[in-house]
Amino acid sequence: MTTNKRLSSSPAGRIPGNVTPGGALDVSGLPSYAFGPRSLMWWGTLGVIAIEATVFAMMVATYFYLRSQAPGWPLGVQPPLLVWGTVNTLILLASVVPNHFTKHAAESHDLAGVRLGMCLCILFALAFLVVRIFEFRSLNVAWDANAYGSAVWTLLGLHTVHLVTDFADSLVLAVLMFTGPLEGRRFVDVAENAMYWDFVVFAWLPIYAVIYWAPRF
Amino acid sequence: MTRRSQASVKRTAPAAGAAALLEQTWRDPPGLVGWLSAINHKSIGRRFIVSAFGFFVAGGLLAATMRLQLARPDNHLVGPDLYNQIFTLHGTTMMFLFAVPVMQAMAVYLVPLMIGARSTAFPRMTAYAFWMYLFGGLMIFAAFLLGMGPDAGWFSYVPLAGPDYGPGKRNDFWAQLITFTEVSGLLISIDIITTVLRLRAPGMTFARIPLFVWAMLVTAFMIIFAMPAVMLGSTMLIMDRLVSTHFFNYAEGGDVLLWQHLFWFFGHPEVYFIFIPGLGFMSAIIATFARRPVFGYPAMVMSIMATSFLAFGLWVHHMFATNVPELGKAFFTAMSMMIAVPTATQIFCWIATLATGRVNFRTPLLFVLGFFFILVIGGLTGLMLGSVPIDLQVHDTYFVVAHLHYVLIGGAVFPLFGAWYYWFPKITGRMMDERLGKWNFWLFFAGFNVAFYPMHHLGLAGMPRRVYTYPADMGWGPLNLLSTVGAVTIAVSVLLFIVNAVRSRRHGAIATDNPWGASSLEWAAASPPAAYNFLAPPVVGGREPLWEASKDVGAPTYVTGLALDVREALATTPLDARPDHRYIFPQPSIWPFVSAVATTIMFIASIFSPWAIVWGSLLVAVPVTAWFWPKRAETEKHLALEKRP
Numbered sequence: 001m002t003t004n005k006r007l008s009s010s011p012a013g014r015i016p017g018n019v020t021p022g023g024a025l026d027v028s029g030l031p032s033y034a035f036g037p038r039s040l041m042w043w044g045t046l047g048v049i050a051i052e053a054t055v056f057a058m059m060v061a062t063y064f065y066l067r068s069q070a071p072g073w074p075l076g077v078q079p080p081l082l083v084w085g086t087v088n089t090l091i092l093l094a095s096v097v098p099n100h101f102t103k104h105a106a107e108s109h110d111l112a113g114v115r116l117g118m119c120l121c122i123l124f125a126l127a128f129l130v131v132r133i134f135e136f137r138s139l140n141v142a143w144d145a146n147a148y149g150s151a152v153w154t155l156l157g158l159h160t161v162h163l164v165t166d167f168a169d170s171l172v173l174a175v176l177m178f179t180g181p182l183e184g185r186r187f188v189d190v191a192e193n194a195m196y197w198d199f200v201v202f203a204w205l206p207i208y209a210v211i212y213w214a215p216r217f
Numbered sequence: 218m219t220r221r222s223q224a225s226v227k228r229t230a231p232a233a234g235a236a237a238l239l240e241q242t243w244r245d246p247p248g249l250v251g252w253l254s255a256i257n258h259k260s261i262g263r264r265f266i267v268s269a270f271g272f273f274v275a276g277g278l279l280a281a282t283m284r285l286q287l288a289r290p291d292n293h294l295v296g297p298d299l300y301n302q303i304f305t306l307h308g309t310t311m312m313f314l315f316a317v318p319v320m321q322a323m324a325v326y327l328v329p330l331m332i333g334a335r336s337t338a339f340p341r342m343t344a345y346a347f348w349m350y351l352f353g354g355l356m357i358f359a360a361f362l363l364g365m366g367p368d369a370g371w372f373s374y375v376p377l378a379g380p381d382y383g384p385g386k387r388n389d390f391w392a393q394l395i396t397f398t399e400v401s402g403l404l405i406s407i408d409i410i411t412t413v414l415r416l417r418a419p420g421m422t423f424a425r426i427p428l429f430v431w432a433m434l435v436t437a438f439m440i441i442f443a444m445p446a447v448m449l450g451s452t453m454l455i456m457d458r459l460v461s462t463h464f465f466n467y468a469e470g471g472d473v474l475l476w477q478h479l480f481w482f483f484g485h486p487e488v489y490f491i492f493i494p495g496l497g498f499m500s501a502i503i504a505t506f507a508r509r510p511v512f513g514y515p516a517m518v519m520s521i522m523a524t525s526f527l528a529f530g531l532w533v534h535h536m537f538a539t540n541v542p543e544l545g546k547a548f549f550t551a552m553s554m555m556i557a558v559p560t561a562t563q564i565f566c567w568i569a570t571l572a573t574g575r576v577n578f579r580t581p582l583l584f585v586l587g588f589f590f591i592l593v594i595g596g597l598t599g600l601m602l603g604s605v606p607i608d609l610q611v612h613d614t615y616f617v618v619a620h621l622h623y624v625l626i627g628g629a630v631f632p633l634f635g636a637w638y639y640w641f642p643k644i645t646g647r648m649m650d651e652r653l654g655k656w657n658f659w660l661f662f663a664g665f666n667v668a669f670y671p672m673h674h675l676g677l678a679g680m681p682r683r684v685y686t687y688p689a690d691m692g693w694g695p696l697n698l699l700s701t702v703g704a705v706t707i708a709v710s711v712l713l714f715i716v717n718a719v720r721s722r723r724h725g726a727i728a729t730d731n732p733w734g735a736s737s738l739e740w741a742a743a744s745p746p747a748a749y750n751f752l753a754p755p756v757v758g759g760r761e762p763l764w765e766a767s768k769d770v771g772a773p774t775y776v777t778g779l780a781l782d783v784r785e786a787l788a789t790t791p792l793d794a795r796p797d798h799r800y801i802f803p804q805p806s807i808w809p810f811v812s813a814v815a816t817t818i819m820f821i822a823s824i825f826s827p828w829a830i831v832w833g834s835l836l837v838a839v840p841v842t843a844w845f846w847p848k849r850a851e852t853e854k855h856l857a858l859e860k861r862p
Contacts, residue, residue, distance in 0.1 A: 025419060025756055027787050028778030031798045031862040032855070038797055038862070040338050040415050040788060047407030047441060054445040058482075062449070062464070062475060069472045109861070143462055147470035150462035154453070164834075172842050181852035184859050185801075 033185045035107055045192050049199045052162065056203055059158060060210055063151045067214075074141070075148040079215035081138035088131040089208050092201045095124035099201075103194035106187040111177070114190050118174035121197065125167040132160055139211075152211050159207050162200045169193060236752055238781040243335065244748035246805050254805040256340035257748055261347050262326025263644065268351050269319035275358065276310035277711060279303050284668070284704035287697050290689035300685035301368035302387075306361050308371025309391065313398045314354045316629060317440075317487065320494035321405040323636065324433040326644065328409060330739035330746060331427050333418030333755045335786045336802050338411035341809045341844065346404040348813030353397025356821060360390040367391035370683065372484060373454070375465040375476045380458045389458055389824040395451040396820055399444045406437035406444075413437075414791040418738065419776065420757040420769060421794045427737045428504075428511060431518050432497025435525045436490045443486035443529070450479030460827050474539055481532035489528040491629045493521060496563060498632035499585055502639050503567050505735040506582040507574025510761050513566040520559035520566075527556040537608040546605050553603030557596065564589070579733075580654030584635030587662050591627025595620060598673065613683075616676025622669045634661070634714070641721065642728030646745045649725060653717040660710035668703025671696040736761035753777065754787060757794075783854050798862065801855055808844035815840050 036042055067073045098120035105113025135156065143153035173193055176186065245255035255261065282303055286295040295303065325347075329337055337343050360366055367387045369378035378388040413434045417426070426434075453464040454476065463469035465476050504511045511517060530552040533541055537549075567589075576582070598620040601607050611617060634657070641649045680693050687693055731740035740763055742750050753775035758767025767774070776796075779785045784802035789795055819833025 023773055024753075024775055024777040025773035025796065026778040027776055027796050027799060029860075030778075030787075030796060031860045032785075032801065032858055034788075034798045034862045037791075038788075040411055040800055043411040043414060044339055044342075044407055047410060050441050051403055051407075051445055054442055055449055058446050058449045058479070062453075062479070065475055065478070066464075066470065066472060070470050075470050144460065145469075147463040147466065147472070150453075150456070150464050150471070154456070154462070168838060172845065176846070181847055181849045183847075183852050183855045184861055185855070186847075 033188055035188055035191055039188050039192065041188065041192055042195070045196055049196065053199070053203060055158065056207065059151075059155050060206065063155060063210055063214070066147050066151055070148070073148065074152075074215040075146045077145065077148070078140040080135075080140055080152070080212055082212055084131055084134040084138050085208055085212045088128050088135060089204065091124060091128045091131060092204050095121060095128070096198065096201055098124060099194050099197045103191050106190035106194070109184065109187055111182075114177055114187070115174070118170060118177060118190070121170055122167070122174060125163070125170060129163055129167060132156075132163060148215075155207055155211055159200075159204055162203070166197055166200045170197070235781055236747070239749040239752065240747055242749070242782055242784060250807060251805070253810045254807045256344045256803070256805045256809070258325050258329050258337045258340060258343060259644075259746060259748075261340075261343050262322055265322030265325055265347050265350070266319065268347075268354070269315050269322050272310050272314040272354055273319070274711065274715075276307050276315055277708065279307040279310065281704055281708055283307065284701040286685065287687075288701040289698060290687055290691070290694045292686050295685065297685045298368070301683075302361060302366035304683055305367045305370050305373075305391070306357065309357065309367065309394065310354075311625075312371055312487065312491075313394065314350075314357075316491040316625065317402055318350055318398070319633065320433070320436065320491065320629075321402065321409070323494065323498075323633075323640075324409050324437075325405065327640065327739060328412055328430055328433055329416065330643075330742055330750055331430050331737050332413065332416060332421060333738045333751060333757065334412065334416035335750050335754065336416075336784070337408050338416060339408050341803050341806055342404050343408050345809035345813050346401040346408070348810055349397055349404075349816060350401035352813060352817040353394050353401070353820075356397070356817070357390055357394045360387070365390060367394075372480050373451075374480075375454065375457075375473050376467075378454060379465050380461075383458070386824055389455055392451040392455040392458075393820050393824055395447055397817075399448040399451075400816075402440055403444055403448075406440040409433055409437040410441075415788050415797075416786065416800075417789055417794040418755050418757045419787065419789055419794055419796050420767075420772060421789075423792055424514075425757060425760045428500035428514070428517055428521075429494075429497035429737075432493045432500070432521055435521050436493045439486050439490050439493075439525050439528065443483045443490070445483075446479050447483035450476060450483075453479075455824075459824075474536070474541075477536050477539065478532070481535045482529075485532040485535065486525075486528045488624070489524060491625060493524060495588070495629040495632040496521065498636040498639075499563075499567060499588060501735075501737065502581045502585050502632070502635050503570050504761075505639070505733045506577045506579060506585075507570050508577065508734070509570060509574040510736070510764070511566060512569040512573065513562075514760065516562055517566055520562045523559040524556060527552060527559070531556065534603055534608070537605050538612045543605075550603050550605060554600065557600065560596065564593075579638075580649070580651060580658060581635040581639040581733075583655065583658040584631045584638070587631045587658065588627055588635075590662075591623055591631060591665065595623030595625075595627050599624060611676050613681055614676035615672040615680045615682055618682050619669050619672035619676060622665075622672075626665060626669075631661075634658075637714075637718075639733070640739075641718070642725075642732050643739055643742075643744050643746070645722050645725075646728055646743075647721050647723075647725030648728050648732060649721040650717050653713055653720075657710050657713045657717060660706055660713065664703045664706025664708075664710055666703070668700050668707060671700045671703075675700075731763065736764040738762055754779070780858055783858060785858065799858070799860075801858070804848075804851060806844060808840050811840040812837060812844055 098117050102114055102117030102121060105117050139152055141149035143149050170193055173189060245251055245257050245260050282295060286292050286300060325337060325343055365387050367390055369383055369388055373388060373391055376382050413430055456462040457465055463471040465471045465473050500511050500517060531549060533545060533549040534553050537546055602620055638649050638654055675693055675696050678693065728744045730744050738755060741755060755775055756773050758769045758772055759765045776787055779799060785799050786802065788797050788800040790797050815837045819829055819837055822829035822833060
């Protein structure tokens with residue numbers, strides 16, 4: 001914390017740290033890791049999020065492009081059933097609670113809290129993966145029926161890939177938090193895993209609206 | 218002269234024996250397994266550059282074959298089917314396996330050195346991205362040699378590339394190649410962005426970033442927002458072909474123009490992520506050989522950014538011959554004209570730099586001057602093609618072929634060859650031969666114009682692109698023969714380059730650390746650089762660190778306090794590059810290579826069975842988990858250095 005203060009209070013144009021003018025800048029007193037935007041991996045994760053958000057946006061644009069070319073929508077089939085998609089939206093939103101609990105535990109180096117939080121998150125992940133199967137079954141169209149079917153299956157499929165990878169990432173990380181070897185930086189990994197989890201949840205909201213509500217209007 | 222002698226970075230040794238210890242810490246492990254485990258950005262960068270050059274030569278040989286076929290009318294050296302595969306693979310190779318990756322490869326090698334860092338931000342990911350790129354490229358050439366080369370052109374338009382008109386596996390290989398190269402390109406982009414934002418030397422604020430690094434940073438951002446479009450498009454294409462989706466099938470509500478939108482939303486920015494790094498090379502080389510900083514640094518940076526934004530508003534100008542609404546086309550014409558403004562701004566800044574500098578005519582500068590001549594012609598034909606009526610007249614003719622080669626070879630390949638001559642001494646420790654270099658340049662320059670200038674006339678005379686032969690009474694024979702003579706001349710010049718590089722690597726004059734008297738930080742490292750790049754990581758006090766004294770009064774000149782026996786480096790803040798924390802980099806590992814092999818198996822198998830995605834994911838999950846899993850011994854070392862934030 002003292003280092004932090006020194007960093008933020010140093011005057012503009014001057015370089016913080018133990019300075020010998022014209023000589024060495026001694027950085028041995030700086031922390032060996034940091035959370036949030038101070039962490040390198042946070043930027044890497046943000047890059048992945050930017051790419052995947054662009055993919056989702058392109059797929060949504062494709063959906064509406066195909067709709068703009070179609071005589072009617074959804075191309076002679078019924079819209080998807082609302083129930084399972086809505087249930088899963090609620091589960092996903094609820095998972096934000098244990099996810100943020102985990103994130104805060106990680107940021108305060110609370111190993112027991114991290115273990116508990118990650119186990120809860122994995123239970124939520126199992127729940128939304130199971131419900132996702134019912135979602136696919138309630139789309140009322142096959143992927144090879146027409147272009148509408150191809151678009152909704154791809155949209156739901158893309159998001160499901162993210163649920164699966166997020167589940168796998170979290171599982172590996174959770175096991176590591178129980179078995180070790182552990183060091184402070186692993187808490188940063190947990191915090192960044194939580195950040196990615198948030199992305200997967202909040203990216204779902206526009207996709208949910210497109211898959212389940214767009215064909216009704 | 219005085220400017221250069223006042224080097225602000227002193228290379229003072231922090232402690233005796235430190236160099237040997239650092240070398241041992243940062244070098245790649247020995248042996249074959251060690252070679253496959255390498256993660257040092259210079260090893261990966263070198264392999265990446267050499268592989269990309271290999272694909273350039275392969276793509277060039279394909280082009281030479283086409284030129285021999287077209288040298289005279291009614292020629293039967295190559296049949297129509299093979300010709301289709303050759304032009305498709307030529308374009309695909311040059312765009313996806315050479316032009317974009319080679320720029321990223323140069324960045325992987327140079328960016329950490331230019332910003333005073335010891336590594337790229339995610340060195341294992343850099344290695345994985347390189348292997349993915351290499352395996353994807355080898356796959357497409359293997360398919361070609363087995364007679365299964367893609368044959369629908371490098372932009373693979375549907376319905377020609379779709380299931381109805383493109384039977385067999387040819388276009389599936391094309392679609393998967395896109396997946397390979399996009400995975401690689403996107404990961405390298407994340408790597409470069411994080412490297413530039415977080416690993417700059419203390420004091421290298423945003424206003425002091427070298428222009429080449431700016432160019433690569435902006436390019437990386439463009440790639441992140443453009444490449445997903447083609448990745449999604451090629452996935453739709455392969456799904457249409459393999460699992461009967463209907464994205465591009467008109468009969469079931471699909472749309473063929475959807476493919477063109479997705480492809481060119483990526484494809485036009487792609488031109489700029491080939492071109493903008495070329496602009497970065499230009500700025501680095503011109504400053505050094507004009508012996509003064511580039512005129513108008515803020516204008517240069519703003520121009521690069523403006524170009525990158527405008528590049529996303531141009532894609533429909535590739536689709537003027539479709540039924541896109543006319544008002545929409547007018548917008549894209551206006552944007553196409555507007556992008557000339559930032560490009561011209563940069564050209565004027567370079568001219569001002571050269572006019573007010575003391576110009577040193579060496580080979581790298583010759584290639585740069587070649588850029589001015591060739592790119593301006595390509596830019597002028599670009600303005601012509603940006604107008605809808607002219608485009609409709611010459612669409613899909615050799616006029617377009619001439620234009621795109623003037624832009625891409627003039628805008629990117631000439632600066633790139635200049636860059637190779639320029640940084641060769643840094644990478645190998647030896648100078649390239651100047652006499653051979655001048656032959657290389659003049660043969661390339663003359664051969665290029667002889668090969669491509671006549672194509673403008675051929676296009677206006679109505680010769681369509683992508684025809685494998687033509688009848689004699691069309692009158693296209695003489696200009697085609699002339700063009701082939703030019704192509705052979707280019708081949709000779711590239712051969713001279715290879716001879717020069719191979720000979721100079723062993724027998725060239727020994728290079729000093731800063732043989733050209735340049736200003737940026739990579740020239741403060743040894744030639745070739747040590748595994749750790751800088752014995753004492755520099756602190757930067759100005760835009761031209763090797764030419765001027767530090768502008769930060771009382772500031773230190775180098776960093777100490779980093780571990781010697783662990784890969785530890787300083788992370789700085791994104792905007793001001795203030796010291797933030799000590800960052801420990803990973804050790805070399807075989808797992809990125811194994812993960813790339815597993816991913817390759819999954820991608821290729823999925824061409825033959827969609828279930829490969831399912832079992833392939835499990836196959837990939839194992840090495841990726843092993844890659845992530847920390848080792849106990851390393852964790853012990855980290856704990857010894859640990860200090861909580």
